[in-house]
Amino acid sequence: MTRVSLLLKAKRGGAIPSAIFFTIFFILLSLLGSIYLSIGVGNPVNKVIDGLLSSQSFKQEAGNYFVTKTLESAEGEEQKLLTEKGQKISATVTTILDNPGFKVALELISDTAYNYYIGGAKTEQSIDVQPILRLTLPIFESVDPQFSKLSKELDKIKPIKLEPPTSGTDPSQIKAYFTLSIWLLLGLSVLTLILYLLFAKSLRSALRVPGIIAISAGLFLIALNIAGTLIVKNQAATATDVLAREAIPIAAHVLISPLMFSGVAELFLGLVLLGLSYLKAMRPAT
Numbered sequence: 001m002t003r004v005s006l007l008l009k010a011k012r013g014g015a016i017p018s019a020i021f022f023t024i025f026f027i028l029l030s031l032l033g034s035i036y037l038s039i040g041v042g043n044p045v046n047k048v049i050d051g052l053l054s055s056q057s058f059k060q061e062a063g064n065y066f067v068t069k070t071l072e073s074a075e076g077e078e079q080k081l082l083t084e085k086g087q088k089i090s091a092t093v094t095t096i097l098d099n100p101g102f103k104v105a106l107e108l109i110s111d112t113a114y115n116y117y118i119g120g121a122k123t124e125q126s127i128d129v130q131p132i133l134r135l136t137l138p139i140f141e142s143v144d145p146q147f148s149k150l151s152k153e154l155d156k157i158k159p160i161k162l163e164p165p166t167s168g169t170d171p172s173q174i175k176a177y178f179t180l181s182i183w184l185l186l187g188l189s190v191l192t193l194i195l196y197l198l199f200a201k202s203l204r205s206a207l208r209v210p211g212i213i214a215i216s217a218g219l220f221l222i223a224l225n226i227a228g229t230l231i232v233k234n235q236a237a238t239a240t241d242v243l244a245r246e247a248i249p250i251a252a253h254v255l256i257s258p259l260m261f262s263g264v265a266e267l268f269l270g271l272v273l274l275g276l277s278y279l280k281a282m283r284p285a286t
Helices: 003-009 015-039 044-053 056-073 076-084 086-098 100-117 130-141 145-154 171-199 203-237 242-282
Strands: none
Touching: 015 044, 015 171, 015 203, 015 242, 044 056, 044 100, 044 242, 056 076, 056 086, 056 242, 076 086, 086 130, 100 130, 130 145, 171 203, 203 242
16 A cells, blocks of 8 residues: 555545645635736726826826827927917816716726627627717817817717627637636635645644645735736836836736735735634643
8 A cells, every 4th residue: 555545544644635735726716816806807997097097197197198199290280289288288188187077988988898898798889989079178178269170070970889809719708717717716725625624633733724825825926916016117117108107007006906905815814824723722721
């Protein structure tokens, strides 16, 4: 009889393999679960929009960027207007981005596209950009009456009809498979934890080992968050576009912050379990 078979036939021999499998499944659940919190729960685009529009520096930079980029291709009266009133136009763009109505209209467009492509909506959908344009045009007209000429062009803008993907995997199916994998890992983690608790030699071990695993998983996620943040900052610093240098760290923080949240939660849980195991060990026998 081999040592492995002797180990599995021992009274508590199953504790070791069940603890190993629990560690594997729990770490995978922690990592993929954090990613799911970021892009699988709610509309990730709206999360990025919220992050960007909550940054005053981004909104100010967006105003400067709009004037600078428009001026590059402007000619005649348009060039003269941008040159003379560039600062006012830049401040107007910032004011528009500060407008709660603009954010609502922008997120409505994002939700329409998300529900169609990711949410699995089967009905025909289209995106109407006119509400945003009609919201912003009067604000530009307050800077210069010449912007009123653009109102004639609004009626010509038709809603954008969304078309189903013609090739590749359906994004809604990818999300469904991702969700299924999370539930599968959760079930396997619970199952292997129960098996370990059945084979654990004592209550102290039943608390200490899962606590150590939770601490390890938490530190792993925190380390990933820190490393990801440093990489993003480095990439943003090398970007040639000023607005990109401002936007990339904000958008990335919104998407990778669940790693830190999950990591801290698991670290706290592990420390609690570890602390309880030592309290149990220190309790005098009766």
